[in-house]
Amino acid sequence: MAELQGRYDVIVIGAGPSGSVAATSLANYGYRVLVLEQQHFPRFSIGESLLPQSMEFLEQAGMLQAVVEVGFQYKNGAAFCRGHEYDYFDFRQKFSEGWGTTFQVQRGRFDKTLADVAEQRGVEIRYGQVVTAVDQCASDIAVEVQPEQGDAYRVSADFLLDGSGFGRVLPRLLNLEKASQLGTRIALFTHIEDNISDKRFDRNKILITVHPENPEIWYWLIPFSDGRASVGVVLPRSLYDDVSMGQQATLQRYIGEGGMLSEILANAVFDTPVRTLGGYSCDVNSLYGERFALLGNAGEFLDPVFSSGVTIALKSATLAAATVHRQLQGLEPDWQNEYAAPLKTGIDTFRVFVEGWYDGRLQDVIFADNKGDAIKAMISSILAGYAWDTRNPYVREPNRLTTLAELCRA
Template sequence: MTESQGRYDVVVIGAGPSGSVAATLLANYGHRVLILERQHFPRFSIGESLLPQSMEFLEQAGLLQAVVEAGFQYKNGAAFCRGTEHDQFDFRKKFSDGWGTTYQVQRGQFDKILADSAGQRGVEIRYGQTVTAIEQLETSIVIDVSPEEGTPYRVAADFLLDGSGFGRVLPRLLNLEKASCLGSRVALFTHVEDNIRDSRFDRNKILITVHPSNPEIWYWLIPFSNGRSSVGVVLPRALFDDAIMAEQPTLQRYIDEGGMLSEILANALFDTPVGKLDGYSCDVARLYGERFALLGNAGEFLDPVFSSGVTIALKSATLAAAAVHRQLNGLQPDWEQEYAIPLKVGIDTFRVFVEGWYDGRLQDVIFSDNKSEPVKAMISSVLAGYAWDRRNPYVSEPARLSTLAELCRR
């Protein structure tokens, strides 16, 4: 028999960045919050190169100090390589106001820091819990939970937030999933003892490298503060055959083809199994409904190329927490105007940049020899996560990227 285990103001599915930040903000408001997390922390996750805009959201929730004190790798920008072409964007030289530096983080440690800090703020967190169903009642939403140990149970809440990431719990349970407009791709990745001695590599920046002969293939190299790095390759789905291609040799073969990247990693020790993320781009029919909202990757995930995932997740948590707080206080927030539309401003900006990366427009801008410094500062702002700053012409009108690409090609 399923037992009832009380009622909360808010239940959050997932203790990742979006869930922990939303829960902390709501606990700061004085609400009773429960997080249900399927896994146990620390646990491995990718999305390790944060953007400076994220620092503002962590600061709002009161979580920044714990992150700063953790000793993560300092990050001040992004470097790009395509054959013999190189450029870098210093995020401190950007158009938008705000943070210009951030960190490269091992997500197991980073996510646990956020979750532990949420717990210290009064959020109740239960690990090893799988949400199996929900029931929307007139005055509450009821969540069915299957724990790793013990009897299945139900909890009730005034509001439910889904921060389950790629688990996408509510989109599956409520049939909200829809195909992404972005192409299907595969990411292969691992952690290495990097042993990098190459002076061309700046550990304060993520390195994004384009494959020498196929511009749709690209690599990331994210250095950590302990002499290790995250390295991955992103391929069009058509280039990866599950039946005949194993992850480890495929990743290493592509790294060997990576030009300067292969030289930088010449002494790397590949000591960790290779992971795969397949067909990761996703979308939903809507971001909210009666007594629920979707956060971060549970709503929409674009692509790892500009490390936008955590930033979008934290922005969604900040917007949603404010709207939920108003609703719990008896007000009637306009979820379309206060949550969906503002969130999509940044998502749509990043989407144009992702599309521009794969069709070559943004690559031609990045590797242009004749960029003006003011325009470069505007592009740098978007790459730093300030995709909601409507003062930036490439946010207010992202289609300007096509015109800029044409000018750079000339």
């Protein structure tokens, strides 16, 4: 067995947004926290368009000012295009109270900013560390770690949080994974020098484009503050498997079929290799267990269409840190009712909207002329990340979306 090299109050797997915010929140309570991160920062990641609800979670952890000072691209809404149809949601005109603006970020810089704040608050972060095993004992929980160099070692803690994202360390090691009910899709994406001069494009909003002929194909265009942008297309897996050309040619071919999007990107320079991400929708049997809990994508990831990933990650980090604090204080919290159920409220709201996007209900609402300002404000709140505001009828009863779609079609 590997040598035991230290004991902490809390160990966090992963230094991404969920891990850094959870670790910082726990350090703010005075706990000794160790973060084990497999990669080295800065590193590339997608999930670049934040939602305004995220700002509240960053503010609660005392991390917002550092993010503001980076100078990321300002964002106040989401625009939608289908062929040459166009509509948008201004997040400042929403049903829920709270932040109405946020940022579009290069995740390498954003994630490193959060990790640096965590270290400044006293969190110990070790990069280049792979967690290979978990040992749940009666008095603590230990992990075995393989560093890039040197021998494997063990560290233990009173509690373990998994913020490993798509790495899904604990779901794999503890056999917690289960199949997602969402369809299998693949995303092709890259960063470009966008050279956009088209006045129809608002750099303060993410642009989501629907393929004019196939509503299951959609694109994102996320502008950054330096004249560059993130662009991607999401396809049913079957369509990608039928394509014999290379990844960049495939991405550019589909952009060429994107109507107004193609015109907006007419002068774009594709100067970065195209990446793919497939099979990203995932779920687990439980979000918590004896001395551990799952954060963000390590627990469940829905779909990139509404940029909900980071918001769910930060919500989970905020809830988990508060619940761990109560547990370490000997208060015996109810993890189901204090963590899993509240987190699921927002996830389930987003899930209905993701399903509604792909089956056409939400697209019919978005592109309808007759949805009215009050309805638009309620939908805008959810698109802005306020999926936990149960005063909103579409959070309290997400399936109202079906009735709304029928009304809009009429």
